[in-house]
Structure formats: C-alpha cells, structure tokens
Amino acid sequence: MKQDYMMKHNRENIECEVGKTMQLLDELKPLEVDHHFRVRLMQRVDREFGEGSKKGRSGFSRYFDVRLALMALLLVINLSTALLSIKSNNTQFSAGISELLDNMGDDYTTQEFAYYDQTATQPVDTGVDTILTQ
Amino acid sequence: MQNRAEATIAGIAQTRSFQKSGMTSKEEIFRSLVTEHQEMVINTCYRFVFNREDAEDLAQDVFVEVFRSLDQFREESKLSTWIYRIAVTKSLDHLRRIKRVKRFGTLKRIIGVEDPSAELPAPFSENPAEALAENERAKILQDALNRLPDSQKAAFLLSKQDGFSNQEIADILKTSVSAVESLIHRAKKNLHDRLYTYYQQH
Numbered sequence: 001m002k003q004d005y006m007m008k009h010n011r012e013n014i015e016c017e018v019g020k021t022m023q024l025l026d027e028l029k030p031l032e033v034d035h036h037f038r039v040r041l042m043q044r045v046d047r048e049f050g051e052g053s054k055k056g057r058s059g060f061s062r063y064f065d066v067r068l069a070l071m072a073l074l075l076v077i078n079l080s081t082a083l084l085s086i087k088s089n090n091t092q093f094s095a096g097i098s099e100l101l102d103n104m105g106d107d108y109t110t111q112e113f114a115y116y117d118q119t120a121t122q123p124v125d126t127g128v129d130t131i132l133t134q
Numbered sequence: 135m136q137n138r139a140e141a142t143i144a145g146i147a148q149t150r151s152f153q154k155s156g157m158t159s160k161e162e163i164f165r166s167l168v169t170e171h172q173e174m175v176i177n178t179c180y181r182f183v184f185n186r187e188d189a190e191d192l193a194q195d196v197f198v199e200v201f202r203s204l205d206q207f208r209e210e211s212k213l214s215t216w217i218y219r220i221a222v223t224k225s226l227d228h229l230r231r232i233k234r235v236k237r238f239g240t241l242k243r244i245i246g247v248e249d250p251s252a253e254l255p256a257p258f259s260e261n262p263a264e265a266l267a268e269n270e271r272a273k274i275l276q277d278a279l280n281r282l283p284d285s286q287k288a289a290f291l292l293s294k295q296d297g298f299s300n301q302e303i304a305d306i307l308k309t310s311v312s313a314v315e316s317l318i319h320r321a322k323k324n325l326h327d328r329l330y331t332y333y334q335q336h
Contacts, residue, residue, distance in 0.1 A: 018329040021275050024268070025294045030177045031186055037176070038168060041194050045164070045201050 142205050164201050171214060172197070174297060175221045181291040182225035184276050192228055196221045215305045218298075222288050222306060229280060278328040282321055289314050290321035 143160050175196050180189035199220050207216060279287055285307070292303045293314075304314045 014330055014333045017333045018326060021271050021278075021329050022325065024272055024275050025181075025291075028181070028184075028294075030173075030296075031180050031189065033173050033176055034190065037172060037190055037193070041168060041197055042165075044194060044198060048198065049201060 142207055142209075160201075160204060164197075164204065167200065167213065167217065168197055171217055175217065177295060178218060178221045178292070179225050181295055182222075182229060182287075184272060188228065192224050193221070196224050199224070211305055215302070218302075219306045219308075222292070226284050226288065233280065274329070274332060278325055278332065281328060282324055286317050286321035286324065289317035290325070293318050 143163065172193065176189050176193040179192040179196070180186065183189055183192065196217065200217055207213065211219075279291070282290070288307060289303060292298045292306065293300070298306075300311050300314050304311045307314065309317075
C-alpha cells in the first residue's frame, strides 16, 4: 500500500514537471520588434537586389559560381592524379617486363647454356682417355 | 517574363489595401508588407527557435525571400498566408540545420572548443536563479519539440501563437482544418509522452 502511494506520488510529481514544461510555451512573451530590424532588412535588400540586379548578378549567384569553380578545380585535380597514377603503373609494368626479358636472354647466353660454343681445339674431358691408359 | 512580373505586382497593387494607399511599385508594396507583418513573422520564427537573435535573422531571410519571389506570387492564397508559410519553412530548415551542426558540435564540446551556453534559449525571467531553471526547462522543451515530425511541430507551435485560427493554420500548411486538429492533438500527446519519459529517467 505504501509502495502504491509512493508510485502515485512519483507519477504526480512527474506530471507536475511535464505540465510546467509545456506551460512555458503559453508563457512565452511575444518579442517586440527592434527598430533596427527594418533598417537592416532594407539595407540587405538594397545590397542583394539593388546593385546586384544592375550588374545582372545577385550575391547568391556569385556565391554559387565560386562553389562551382571550386568543385571544377577539385575534379580536375582528382582526374589528373588518377591519370598520373595509371601512367606511372603502366611504366613500372613495362619496365618490369623488359627487365624480365633481358634476364631471360642473359641466362641463355651464359657458358652453362652455350652447348655449341666449344671448338675442336679445345680439349674435351670425357673421362675415356683416363680409362684407356689404365 | 518581365511582363508577367509587372502584371503580378499590378495585381497585388489592385488589392483593396494597396489601392487605398496608392502604392504601385514593388518596393512600396514590400515596405508595406514588412510594416504590417514583421512582428508576426518574427514571433512565428521565435516560437520555433526560442532565441531572439535567430528569430530576427530568420525573419530577415523570410522577407528577403518575399522580395525575391513577389513577382511570382500566384494569388492562390492570401499574401499573408504565403508570407507565414515561408516563415514556417525557413524555421523548419533552420532547425534541421542546427540538428546537423549539433552532431558535430558534441565533439567540439567534448574537446572544449565550443561554449555550451551559446545554445541556450533566451531567459524568460530576470532573476538569475529562476532564469537558470527556466533555461534548463526551455532546453528540455525545445529538445522534445525538435523530436516531433515537422507537420506536428508546425501545427502545434502555430496553434500556440495568438493570431492564428485553425483555418489560417490549415491555409499555411496547405491542409484541412480537421487535419490540423489531428496534428495538434497528436503533437500534444507525443510531447507529453516524451517529457514524461524524460522526467521519469532524470
């Protein structure tokens, strides 16, 4: 019973807090307009639509153009980097292939592989003479 | 296009209120609109952002948009409805932007770069202790409001402002009166539930 009372009391407290919070909206005092508001507004309208409209460009379109130019620049940089990277990889690949071919060529010109380079004047040690003289 | 813009301005100038005053140029009509609606626009924005400075900046953006688009006003609704619709849209956009900035701002607060008090709404009370308590409560309310869907948030906040009937709110939100009543009812329930959960946990 005591627990029920505690729970009910707690619920009432919470509802009270909720009510106070929601009441803030009703208690919100309306703002009085600052007399500088209109002056600032007209200055801004003159700035954006007065001189800008005479030159044919508003502040917004100038801002948009700058953003567009920056985006184009980033795109060019990215594409150039990508192209350079691809070119560099191709060069390394070609160099690798050439080196491999050169190495293979060298292998087949060494003495070990030169089967037909020996001449008649050069003695050939076959081991037969040694057997015959024993 | 020039002719259509001139025709639109001429059409607006022929409405009863402008005809009486003899205004014909876009600038004259614009100045008149600002004078008539600035208080309502600033307070509409204030309901969304709870901050005087942000409310005035938003109101400036609203009127700049009004000036920019005045030539294209189609008279499908009243001028005032159109202006307040722009105010609601700009306010909701501002809140969405703040939400994105806050995600990044949490990191800045952790490393001590940003001043957390910059985000608190304007105090309701002049007593510092009361103001601090109210600031905290206002922040809790603002967080709960920002979690509502945009349609519920807009309908609920507009209903809390003097000067808007349910019919006017329906015109601003381009919906029906019954839809507005439903949105307000659901907004109140959702707000209550969120605040209840918050106070239960803290």
